[in-house]
Amino acid sequence: MKLSVSGRAAATGVVASVTLLVCGSIAGAAPAPLAAAPDIPVANVKAHLTQLQSIATANGGNRAHGRAGYQASVNFVKAKLDAAGFTTTVQQFTASGRTGYNLIADWPGGDPDQIVMAGSHLDSVTSGPGINDNGTGSAAILETALAVSRAGYQPTKHLRFAWWGAEELGLVGSRHYVNNLSATDRSKIDGYLNFDMIGSPNPGYFVYDDDPVIEKLFKDYYAGLGVATEIETEGDGRSDHAPFKSAGVPVGGLFTGASRTKTAAQVAKWGGTSGQAFDRCYHSSCDTTSNVNDTALDRNSDAVAYAVWELSE
Template sequence: MKRRFAVAGVLLAVVLGCGTLPAAAAGSAPVADTLAAPDVDVTKVTAHLNELSAIAGRNGGNRRSTGQGYRDSVAYVKGRLQAAGYTVTEQPCTSGCTSGAGPNLIAEWPRGDANNVIMFGAHLDSVSAGPGMNDNGSGSAALLENALTLAQQNPSMANRVRFAWWTDEEQGLNGSDFYVRSLASAERSRIKAYYNFDMVASTNGGYFINHITSSAAAPMKAYWDSLGLQPEENTEGAGRSDDYSFEQYGIPTSGYAMGASARKTSAQAAKWGGTAGSAYDPCYHRSCDTLTNINTTGLDRASDGIAHTVWQRAVLAGTGGCDTAGVVANGGFESGTTPWAGDTGSIGAHSGQAAHTGTRFAWLAGYGSTRTESISQSVTVPAGCSRATLDYWLHIDTDESGSTPYDRFTVKAGGTTLATLSNADAGSGYVQRSVDLTAYAGQTVTLTFTGSEDSSLQTGFVLDDVSLRSG
């Protein structure tokens, strides 16, 4: 994972890792509704780490993007993928990367709907100070063994799976940024979600998920929840890894994280074990980030959670299931205004209010005069949903008093009002609210959020993190 640079826009990314043994059972097991997802062999994941360590040892002790250690790492991963039947491409980074940086490595499994791509990535370079076994040999190795496991299992595919190993991440997310920038808009639109894995074996780590309440994160959270891990939102890694490159173009993102240089809290140590007050990874960006700096239990749990997500998003999707990830696009408003329509000036990082997550939100009404503002987008509720629920976080801020509903907030699907709230429902912070969209399964419908005020005393309706889930 790269160090924190000044990054424009919302901060959002992934730091992957794990803590010492928490109260949950040490072994990994698939959740009950995805028995088809395989148990990824962690000994094979560690074998890839051994190879990356040996490569660093032969090349000055590191695998930095501009060195032979990185190029040899690319050759190792590429060789294994080609032997397994992947379509593999080396993509030179011709702009924005550090001079002399090696290529991105892109591997696609040649089955499934090419118009619905689920993408998984990890950066393959290390810092110059050391071999980078946790940062980010762990993510790279877990991803490689998942790719090989998918090829070995060779299931029928509903969607296309694409894996990527990024160059020059440690210098500023340069490889992934180049990749996404280079795609034509039609190609970007085919990527329905991107999952990032950066540091998934931190020795004093925690269990973190990027955008934990989003639809994209749902299969990842479901797996770790099934192990009793009580994962938390990843905050330390915000804007610091390759998922940020995809987020800037409105592609839904998530991923696992276990932490870098931030310190474990007492509450986290009580929940996950480990040492409170110490860094999640005491060898972050140091020469001691070697094979002894790997939490095998966390690596195992992350590897199996990746497989669970691959199966949920690309193998089982479309087989009567309910794949809701990405159905509501840019539900956190972090990628500008697209595809929202209507009063999109309400979307932004406005002073006077705060986001639920990230930095941007939609602030409807709040003027203290007669005003109505609406935003909307068209969504298609998957046909396989036996139950579909629209979740959103709403903060109602008002100068009104009493229980009379002077100012109102409504949620509509097409012309049907599904929820109405008012100044009488105001509170001190965000509240998660939900409406049932099950009746619209298999249909495309326009969702509209509206805030309206009367002539005096403001009420602002601050909306964030809109998503669809099954259940």
């Protein structure tokens, strides 16, 4: 997540809506119900985080914009998606004198005029490997995309995933993407889901309140788990949903907290440690694979898939 709020520009967004595969029915029989969202194996998500950690370790300890670690991160995610049958596009831009990249992955098929999109920023700050911020969001949407492939979906709507560059410099990659969409392409986006820091070690369960439909979707999901939620305020406007929202695209997302302190009331709801930051390693060298709460990562990864499936119907 970007540290400061300044430098956020309006933009547009593209969303990819995905519809679930409907089983064929015999003549005269009622059609089978739409498939339920799959459980996302947290072990798979953690394996992606291990790879991102290895990439950072091999490249000066970070995966920051314009550095070798970021390029290697893009290559890692792209290879997984290409092998799974996605159509991938690498979009290039320049920020702070360095070349940056957005990775866009489209699942073939679906109505190109109705797009549901899920995204996360893939870059870290220069001071650390960025495993919670934002390897967690990046790994969760990667595993959700791979689950789409494993299911062999033939969605009614079009599904698109994105990994943004240079978020930590002021949402540069997502702004570039949105600003370079035509008005027609912007209008095709049904919604954009953003996932930034979803495995904080002292986690809260925060839901974006930018769009009432998407907000209710996530709140209802967590209510079904018996987990209380709060409205997300710490990162409001500070992540890659902001350019989409400014362009008039419905947005939503999840967050587990950054440098703010967890209160006693929040500990009563969620457990954890009162008086301690949600993520003590925010933007630090200790934001490693040890800096992730597995329960939060598991719940939020499942919530990513749930939202993609529900919004694609």
